[in-house]
Amino acid sequence: MTAMLALADVEVRYGRLVALRGLSLEVGQGEIVCLIGPNGAGKSTTMAAIAGGVARVAGSIRFEGTELPARKPERIARLGLSLVPEGRHVFGTLTVEENLRIGGYMRPNARESAAALERVAGYFPKLKERWRAPAGRLSGGEQQMLSIGRALMTNPRLVMVDEPSLGLAPLIVDTVYEILLELREREGLTLLINEQSSHRILRFADRIYVIRNGAIQLHGTADELRDGEAIKAAYFGFGASVAQAGAPSGAAA
Amino acid sequence: MINFLQNVIDALSLGSLYALVALGIGLLFGILRLVNFAHGDFITIGAYSLILPSTNVVATMVIGSWHWAVLIPVVCAIVVVVAMATDVFVFRPLRRSSAPTLMIASFAVSYMIQNGVLMMYGARPKAVNLWSALTTQVTIGGLREPVLQIVTIGTTIGLMLVMSLFLKHARWGVQMRAAAEDFLMAQYLGVRGNFVIGLAFAVSGILAAAVSLLFLAQTGALSNVMGVPLALFAFVAVVVGGMGSLPGAVVGGFLVGIVTTMLQAYLPPDLRVFRDAFTFTFVIVVLLVRPAGLIPSRSIAERV
Ligand SMILES: Nc1ncnc2c1ncn2[C@@H]1O[C@H](COP(=O)(O)OP(=O)(O)OP(=O)(O)O)[C@@H](O)[C@H]1O
Ligand SMILES: [Mg+2]
Secondary structure: OOOOEEEEEEEEEEOOEEEEEEEEEEEOOOOEEEEEOOOOOOHHHHHHHHHOOOOOOEEEEEEOOEEOOOOOHHHHHHOOEEEEOOOOOOOOOOEHHHHHHHHHOOOOOHHHHHHHHHHHHHHOHHHHHOOOOEHHHOOHHHHHHHHHHHHHOOOOOEEEEEOOOOOOOHHHHHHHHHHHHHHHHHHOOEEEEEEOOOOOHHHHOOEEEEEEOOEEEEEEEOOOOOOOHHHHHHHHOOOOOHHHHOOOHHHOO | OHHHHHHHHHHHHHHHHHHHHHHHHHHHHHHHOOOOOOHHHHHHHHHHOOEOOOOOOOOOEOHHHOOHHHHHHHHHHHHHHHHHHHHHHHHOOOOOOOHHHHHHHHHHHHHHHHHHHHHHHOOOOEEOOOOHHHHOEEEEOOEEEEHHHHHHHHHHHHHHHHHHHHHHHOHHHHHHHHHHHOHHHHHHOOOOHHHHHHHHHHHHHHHHHHHHHHHHHHHOEEOOOOHHHHHHHHHHHHHHHOOOOHHHHHHHHHHHHHHHHHHHHHOOHHHHHHHHHHHHHHHHHHHHHOOOOOOOOHHHHHHO
16 A cells, blocks of 8 residues: 655755755554654755645655645645644634634535534634634644644644644643544544654654654654664764763753 | 814825725735835726826716716726736736835836826826716815715725725635735645735725725826825835734824825925925834834734
8 A cells, every 4th residue: 555645855945955855754544653853854844845835846745646736735735634834823813713714714615614613623622712812812732722723624634743842831732642642533634743852752653754954864663763762863863872972862862 | 173173084084095005005015025016006097097098188088977886896897907917917926036026026017007008198197077076065063075075084984894894704804814914824724825815906906996086086187107106105104004914004094194184284384395204204203113113913023
């Protein structure tokens, strides 16, 4: 069986800076795949390239067997692929309800999008309480929920979540991950998640890719990488000599 | 007192024209980061569309002589087509260009329209008589006001109400606000970027058409640069109100109109020729105190 999402030799540049240099990865139907890597490794760029937010210089991105068009975010969204971006990007001046509705407008009819709104709201009781509040007034955790809910409104089969833990208290991060797991169970979602650190990921992910300097350095199942040593090495690019290097191990571990 | 009240109504009437122009400019700025100087020329086109294209000094009304219930939608349609064509042929190919590039392109469009009008209609200003019945005066509690002033203020309030209802409740309105706040994010959620932008151009075209008719009915004169000062003052209004904020554009428009009218009325006669210099001094003071404008747009504040 072929992968649901497959990137092969993807290259992306910002002017003269090469952000992705021949990146390849795969996500299978129903999997939770995690992309981890340090600051500036190219995690967000990978997701933006998939979602059509940046131009791809070379390589192929296939979703459910078809090649995704480059730089056509609104068409890619209609194919069942949705992005929860880094920093959440809720529409701050729009209400919670309006933020969610935006995702539902591309559904074929109003009744269906109303039903979707009902169902999505069910996953996030906290949002229901702030229904008419401007999204900009929500707490970081609530904004993260809203951003996930908004992505669900587009009726996706694969959701990409960029650093869901960014700037959130650990307890809230746990809640966010619980909801993501619940969504996989109940909605049959496939998930691609970016994180800077691996410690939570090892519990939730099926497979892990480590990215550094615009390319995949290591990949394996969560079980294979459980002890964290290989991840640490790939993450910092030390090869085998992690112990002597005296690296700030907190970041990766 | 009566005199002062009359000045207030004059000020509100001028201010509402500026507010309508500022709304048209502010709407496109919010979504596209485009400072559209050609907006004034959309107004010019609306006004010229009333007469027969010819270089004769005497204007021959064609559309201008139709019943208002037909005239208004036809002029709106013409300006909307011009505005949307500008988008398709000029701004769409520049979608990923920087804000300064877009602004320069809008200058180019502006000059093209001005010179196109010059070629088709000749260089001399033309007198036209649109809706002369509206210049009759009514007396309200001792105030004698031309009906036109009241129609202008009423039209502006009406258009602003319709527009805010549209932006607040219509599905395309909500998508427009989302796109104005974070264009790429809206696209990630399936909002059709080009359609929303085209719609914004259409709305700005309707606003320009309304101004062209109200303004022409007031001045009775056509000239190929008639829209330029309107766009300039409206641009100032947009900056004073807060770039990218629609309530700001309206407030700024009224404020600039009020300041201009009041300076005209109350400056010593010797200084009146310098009225605009005083207006702009006032603008600079406002911007020194509130650099982001009176009602800064949240989305822009976050961007910086
Ligand atoms: N819009 C942009 N313009 C220019 N360079 C960019 C842009 N976005 C990202 N970059 C650069 O591309 C490289 C990859 O960035 P990217 O945001 O994908 O990394 P990341 O892995 O998501 O990092 P982080 O963990 O900080 O979010 C970095 O060197 C970054 O500076
Ligand atoms: Mg990132």
